[in-house]
Amino acid sequence: MAAPQPPVSTARSSETGVSPIEPDVRFREIRYLCARKLHLLPMEILQKQYAELLAGQQFREEDFDPAVLARHIAALSSSVLLAGCAVSIFDLHRCEHAYESEFHRALFSDPQQEYAGVRIHPEDLVQVARNGVAGMRHVFLRRNPNMDVRRFKLIREYRALVHGVYKRVTEEFQILETDRAGNVWLVLSIVNLSANQQPPYKVASQLIDTRTGDSFSPLDDFFDREEILTPREREVLHRIAQGRPSKEIADELHISIHTVNTHRQRILAKLGVDNSLEAVKYAWILGILDA
Amino acid sequence: MAAPQPPVSTARSSETGVSPIEPDVRFREIRYLCARKLHLLPMEILQKQYAELLAGQQFREEDFDPAVLARHIAALSSSVLLAGCAVSIFDLHRCEHAYESEFHRALFSDPQQEYAGVRIHPEDLVQVARNGVAGMRHVFLRRNPNMDVRRFKLIREYRALVHGVYKRVTEEFQILETDRAGNVWLVLSIVNLSANQQPPYKVASQLIDTRTGDSFSPLDDFFDREEILTPREREVLHRIAQGRPSKEIADELHISIHTVNTHRQRILAKLGVDNSLEAVKYAWILGILDA
Numbered sequence: 001m002a003a004p005q006p007p008v009s010t011a012r013s014s015e016t017g018v019s020p021i022e023p024d025v026r027f028r029e030i031r032y033l034c035a036r037k038l039h040l041l042p043m044e045i046l047q048k049q050y051a052e053l054l055a056g057q058q059f060r061e062e063d064f065d066p067a068v069l070a071r072h073i074a075a076l077s078s079s080v081l082l083a084g085c086a087v088s089i090f091d092l093h094r095c096e097h098a099y100e101s102e103f104h105r106a107l108f109s110d111p112q113q114e115y116a117g118v119r120i121h122p123e124d125l126v127q128v129a130r131n132g133v134a135g136m137r138h139v140f141l142r143r144n145p146n147m148d149v150r151r152f153k154l155i156r157e158y159r160a161l162v163h164g165v166y167k168r169v170t171e172e173f174q175i176l177e178t179d180r181a182g183n184v185w186l187v188l189s190i191v192n193l194s195a196n197q198q199p200p201y202k203v204a205s206q207l208i209d210t211r212t213g214d215s216f217s218p219l220d221d222f223f224d225r226e227e228i229l230t231p232r233e234r235e236v237l238h239r240i241a242q243g244r245p246s247k248e249i250a251d252e253l254h255i256s257i258h259t260v261n262t263h264r265q266r267i268l269a270k271l272g273v274d275n276s277l278e279a280v281k282y283a284w285i286l287g288i289l290d291a
Numbered sequence: 292m293a294a295p296q297p298p299v300s301t302a303r304s305s306e307t308g309v310s311p312i313e314p315d316v317r318f319r320e321i322r323y324l325c326a327r328k329l330h331l332l333p334m335e336i337l338q339k340q341y342a343e344l345l346a347g348q349q350f351r352e353e354d355f356d357p358a359v360l361a362r363h364i365a366a367l368s369s370s371v372l373l374a375g376c377a378v379s380i381f382d383l384h385r386c387e388h389a390y391e392s393e394f395h396r397a398l399f400s401d402p403q404q405e406y407a408g409v410r411i412h413p414e415d416l417v418q419v420a421r422n423g424v425a426g427m428r429h430v431f432l433r434r435n436p437n438m439d440v441r442r443f444k445l446i447r448e449y450r451a452l453v454h455g456v457y458k459r460v461t462e463e464f465q466i467l468e469t470d471r472a473g474n475v476w477l478v479l480s481i482v483n484l485s486a487n488q489q490p491p492y493k494v495a496s497q498l499i500d501t502r503t504g505d506s507f508s509p510l511d512d513f514f515d516r517e518e519i520l521t522p523r524e525r526e527v528l529h530r531i532a533q534g535r536p537s538k539e540i541a542d543e544l545h546i547s548i549h550t551v552n553t554h555r556q557r558i559l560a561k562l563g564v565d566n567s568l569e570a571v572k573y574a575w576i577l578g579i580l581d582a
Contacts, residue, residue: 072371079366081373081479084444084465084501107504153375157486162504170461170486174375188372193506195448195461196487196495204487210375213398213453215484 046129053133053140057183059093064179069186072176073099086118086191089176093185104191107162118191121159121166127203128158131218132173135207139175139287140184149175149184152285154218156205157194168194168201209285216282217272228270229288236263241280241289337420344424344431348474350384355470360477363467364390377409377482380467384476395482398453409482412450412457418494419449422509423464426498430466430578431475440466440475443576445509447496448485459485459492500576507573508563519561520579527554532571532580 069091076087076099086104090097097117108118120128135154154173159166170192177186206215219228229237232253239249246260253260264276273279283289360382367378367390377395381388388408399409411419426445445464450457461483468477497506510519520528523544530540537551544551555567564570574580 075370076372079370079372080363080441080467081367081370081378081481083441084463084499087372103501103504106502150371150374155483155486167506172375172483176371190372192446192463193497193499193504194495195446195497196493197497197506197508198495202487204485204489206484206486206488208375208484210394211397213394213484215458215488217488 043126043129046126046133049133049137050129053136054092054095056140057092058181059179059183059185060181063181063183064093064177064185068177069098072186076101082190088189088191090187090189091185092183092187093179098186107191107193108160118169118171118189119161121161121201124158124201124203128156131156131203131205134218135173136184147287149178151209151211153208153210154205155208156203157196158203159201160191162193168197170194207282207285209281212281214278214281214285216278216285219270219272219286228286229267229283233263233267233270234288236260237267237279237283238289240264240267240276241283334417334420337417337424340424340428341420344427345383345386347431348383349472350470350474350476351472354472354474355384355468355476359468360389363477367392373481379480379482381478381480382476383474383478384470389477398482398484399451409460409462409480410452412452412492415449415492415494419447422447422494422496425509426464427475438578440469442500442502444499444501445496446499447494448487449494450492451482453484459488461485498576500572503572505569505572505576507569507576510561510563510577519577520558520574524554524558524561525579527551528558528570528574529580531555531558531567532574 069089072089076082076089082101084103085101086107087099087101088097088104089099131154135152139149139152152174156171156173157168158171160169162169172188172190174188175184175186176188179185205218207218208215235253236249239252244252246257246264250257250260267279267283268274268276271279271282273282280289360380363380367373367380373392375394376392377398378390378392379388379395380390422445426443430440430443443465447462447464448459449462451460453460463479463481465479466475466477467479470476496509498509499506518525526544527540530543535543537548537555541548541551558570558574559565559567562570562573564573571580
């Protein structure tokens with residue numbers, strides 16, 4: 001999401017008079033109906049998933065240092081380089097925007113709101129939320145101390161309201177800081193007007209490994225799945241990553257080479273990549289493989 | 292241009308044996324043939340124009356402070372925010388790249404070259420050079436002490452070689468520092484992979500006023516003209532900018548209201564904008580109007 005939103009109210013139980021255990025059951029029904037059958041806009045699902053991601057973090061005061069945030073804000077405010085960039089920081093601990101640059105205000109200012117949030121075009125909103133949740137989901141669910149999540153950047157292009165007119169914007173979205181326990185704490189967004197203002201518009205996104213320059217199209221299709229690869233596919237990919245030939249993998253897993261190659265093809269298709277090397281790189285970004 | 296290149300050799304006179312005064316004449320012929328009639332790739336013209344822009348600057352050692360550059364490099368090197376951005380600084384005084392970030396190297400590294408310059412797709416090169424020269428030209432030719440040229444940013448999208456494969460990249464291109472005499476000294480380029488990697492590709496660009504968020508498509512069509520507007524059109528636009536009604540402008544210039552409105556329509560068409568307010572804003576950026 002361009003600017004993470006506070007979790008939506010999920011106070012369904014009081015409205016319907018059912019017990020507190022039921023919202024999840026109802027939610028699954030809705031998700032099924034929306035995403036699988038009716039193809040309705042699944043914003044409700046996405047907001048729920050986003051709220052779940054946030055709720056899954058256990059912040060403790062002793063695990064983070066407010067001075068770090070202050071330093072980032074000081075650096076951002078004084079940077080000549082970023083004077084012409086729309087920069088904002090969202091604090092997931094306090095669930096509020098901790099910083100918004102002058103240019104951010106200039107581009108997206110709204111006299112009605114104290115925080116001049118980016119207002120995304122209604123037609124683009126679901127896709128933007130989808131790839132935002134897809135990207136964050138993998139980071140949140142799979143984060144571990146060995147993985148520097150700040151290494152990855154989600155770059156997106158969508159339409160947003162700029163001075164009352166929808167223009168195409170480009171957003172770089174990344175985790176700026178985790179706390180000492182590894183919780184995702186500060187999220188950075190840099191929004192610029194896009195070079196391309198000509199129709200037809202479409203939402204586009206790339207997940208980028210800033211250490212290597214590798215880039216991948218985020219797996220929006222898998223945004224509501226717990227796992228992208230089956231356990232077997234993960235076993236196979238793990239061995240591919242170790243550089244083991246198909247014959248060896250087949251022997252170890254007591255399957256045929258043909259089956260190994262079928263797994264390999266399915267892995268490439270699911271990850272949307274062309275070859276095993278790309279699959280290993282992307283799976284590593286997604287947290288499917290250990291570093 | 293993604294990374295300003297050293298001026299091309301224009302040592303035509305020695306090759307052809309003509310006097311040193313003649314290259315310009317020949318150059319005009321070539322320009323005419325290329326740009327107007329044959330629609331050949333005008334890279335030669337663009338490089339000449341670029342070289343002329345650079346040569347028009349009169350650097351004096353006492354007008355600039357090398358410590359400024361050192362501070363920028365130190366700030367860039369230590370910035371967490373820019374760790375995942377491909378940043379470079381070109382020094383127009385020394386005509387060399389003064390800085391290239393780690394990510395810049397990661398994305399565009401070329402073992403053949405000491406400086407890992409951005410290699411633009413051959414099909415995109417002319418358009419990228421065109422809007423680069425168009426943008427710089429107006430800044431260089433019209434700069435004055437009252438105009439903070441760092442306020443404007445050129446954002447472009449084109450294809451460049453990333454790890455041996457052409458990918459679409461987005462470039463933010465801006466003037467970082469002028470010297471005390473107002474010469475354009477340090478030029479900053481920030482290149483990122485584009486969110487959009489799907490065909491069809493096309494070169495796109497926007498000139499952005501980072502103080503207001505206004506954006507315009509650079510006037511590539513006018514890149515080889517001395518002036519975009521005629522003196523009369525400038526007179527009319529100057530009065531429009533002052534908020535004067537057509538009747539008053541007509542009286543002052545001793546022309547009919549119809550003629551004023553015809554001028555107004557031509558101005559809008561030439562600047563590629565929809566209304567007078569936009570025309571005034573863009574003309575101001577281009578240096579046609581005083582602030």
